Amino acid sequence: MSGPRHLRVAVVGSGPAGFYTADALLKSEDPPVAVDVLDRLPTPWGLVRLGVAPDHENIKAVSRAFERTAARPGFRFFGNVDVGSAVTPAELLERYDAVVYTIGAQTDRRLGVPGEDLPGSWPATAFVAWYNGHPDYQELPFDLSHGRAVVVGNGNVAIDCARMLALTAEELAPTDTVDAAERAIVGSGIREIVMLGRRGPVQAAFTPPELQELGELAGADVHVDPHDLELDAASAEALEHDRERARRNVDLLREFAARPAKGLPRRIVLRFLVSPVAILGEERVEAIEVVHNELVEQDGRLVARPTDRRETLPCGIVLRSVGYQGVELPGLPFDAGESIVPNDGGRVRGVERTYAAGWIKRGPSGVIGTNKKDAVETVDALLADARAGLLKAPDDGDLEALLRDRDVPFVEYAGWQAIDAAERAGGEPLGRPRVKLTAWSDLLDTGRGVQSRS
Numbered sequence: 001m002s003g004p005r006h007l008r009v010a011v012v013g014s015g016p017a018g019f020y021t022a023d024a025l026l027k028s029e030d031p032p033v034a035v036d037v038l039d040r041l042p043t044p045w046g047l048v049r050l051g052v053a054p055d056h057e058n059i060k061a062v063s064r065a066f067e068r069t070a071a072r073p074g075f076r077f078f079g080n081v082d083v084g085s086a087v088t089p090a091e092l093l094e095r096y097d098a099v100v101y102t103i104g105a106q107t108d109r110r111l112g113v114p115g116e117d118l119p120g121s122w123p124a125t126a127f128v129a130w131y132n133g134h135p136d137y138q139e140l141p142f143d144l145s146h147g148r149a150v151v152v153g154n155g156n157v158a159i160d161c162a163r164m165l166a167l168t169a170e171e172l173a174p175t176d177t178v179d180a181a182e183r184a185i186v187g188s189g190i191r192e193i194v195m196l197g198r199r200g201p202v203q204a205a206f207t208p209p210e211l212q213e214l215g216e217l218a219g220a221d222v223h224v225d226p227h228d229l230e231l232d233a234a235s236a237e238a239l240e241h242d243r244e245r246a247r248r249n250v251d252l253l254r255e256f257a258a259r260p261a262k263g264l265p266r267r268i269v270l271r272f273l274v275s276p277v278a279i280l281g282e283e284r285v286e287a288i289e290v291v292h293n294e295l296v297e298q299d300g301r302l303v304a305r306p307t308d309r310r311e312t313l314p315c316g317i318v319l320r321s322v323g324y325q326g327v328e329l330p331g332l333p334f335d336a337g338e339s340i341v342p343n344d345g346g347r348v349r350g351v352e353r354t355y356a357a358g359w360i361k362r363g364p365s366g367v368i369g370t371n372k373k374d375a376v377e378t379v380d381a382l383l384a385d386a387r388a389g390l391l392k393a394p395d396d397g398d399l400e401a402l403l404r405d406r407d408v409p410f411v412e413y414a415g416w417q418a419i420d421a422a423e424r425a426g427g428e429p430l431g432r433p434r435v436k437l438t439a440w441s442d443l444l445d446t447g448r449g450v451q452s453r454s
């Protein structure tokens with residue numbers, strides 16, 4: 001690029017935090033910035049492509065804003081580049097003035113109960129990656145032939161899983177759910193999906209629009225036992241002073257509890273104040289044992305305390321949806337307690353010219369838009385450091401040359417556009433937004449060798 005020397009920044013991870021970071025950097029004039037976004041996958045958008053539920057097309061539409069970012073001068077994409085194996089953090093620092101890690105929270109939190117690893121007990125993250133077409137999760141043998149599924153957790157991912165399990169053929173048809181998942185869901189034997197919240201309705205982490213959707217499904221009744229909505233004094237008090245979310249959630253739950261069942265083929269049961277203590281079965285999941293909880297105050301927070309009442313619920317599949325967790329990247333510091341990269345407002349502690357944004361910076365919370373503010377904070381810190389002369393010029397090597405030297409089969413932005421076009425063309429005759437390419441070989445065959453104009 002001509003004109004003044006651009007600050008050269010690598011952004012590792014191409015989900016929302018990565019793209020909001022790239023966008024804020026590319027908008028900078030003092031100094032002007034060139035940005036390379038790297039991703040382990042050949043495709044960008046992270047959880048917007050592979051996490052957001054396929055029937056939430058309106059949420060996925062945020063990728064249009066990311067496309068505008070990618071069209072800005074100074075932007076390059078390097079897909080299919082695994083930082084850690086194809087190139088190390090130290091090698092990136094030799095080639096860029098600064099590196100921002102936006103690698104998200106790549107694994108699931110564990111329940112820590114016996115039987116957690118029995119066949120049929122899955123992390124929700126794997127189920128989500130499967131129905132969304134993540135190329136690493138297509139061979140997983142989800143067996144949906146049993147009558148009851150249990151989803152552990154009371155967040156929006158748990159709601160996504162419960163809803164996806166309940167969608168009808170007509171509801172799935174206009175989505176980009178992958179074929180195998182669609183067939184399995186439509187043909188499944190599941191008649192009841194039970195969601196287990198360890199605390200009460202006031203403490204549920206899901207948000208009202210997502211809860212409301214459960215009551216609007218074509219093929220599933222939603223069931224709440226009115227007894228589960230009898231609040232203890234502390235929850236009632238919390239609700240009095242509460243922000244929008246808990247109040248609207250509880251109103252919706254009361255409405256669900258009062259509703260007569262329509263007799264639809266499936267039903268979603270929302271339970272509260274129950275925690276799994278064991279997942280039971282000889283060869284595979286046959287049941288889940290839960291303990292009934294009561295709420296007690298601890299350090300200013302209402303937490304679940306087990307009582308001596310237990311119950312066993314027969315089921316054939318358990319989806320554990322108790323939160324995502326960050327994963328250590330060799331060469332970067334890691335706070336194993338919080339599962340984040342330790343940082344001060346986005347400046348990674350103890351490593352020069354290195355920053356973080358998104359879930360790996362603050363933990364797996366908030367909606368997609370939360371990452372914008374978070375990314376801007378990091379970029380403000382980075383640009384302040386650049387203006388203060390703290391980002392000293394590195395060696396002048398280019399990542400592309402290094403990747404070519406190493407025969408790393410990277411995918412450029414134009415390669416992603418070719419994948420995107422092929423997927424949309426596949427969806428068009430079917431009235432779907434796209435039919436995703438889900439095999440590594442198809443993704444690479446379509447995306448490789450298509451060069452972006454520089």
Ligand code: NAP
Nearest residue numbers: 153154155156157158198199205321322323324364365366
């Ligand atoms: P989350 O919102 O943090 O919810 C995790 C849930 O798991 C909580 O109900 C938590 O209960 C429960 N939990 C944790 N440990 C548990 C245990 N040992 N036993 C039983 N329950 C346990 O996480 P998430 O659902 O994975 O979502 C991650 C983020 O993505 C959230 O910010 C979410 O809003 C967002 N998201 C948004 C959408 C959307 O907008 N449509 C969709 C998907 C995800 P406690 O509260 O008691 O800890």
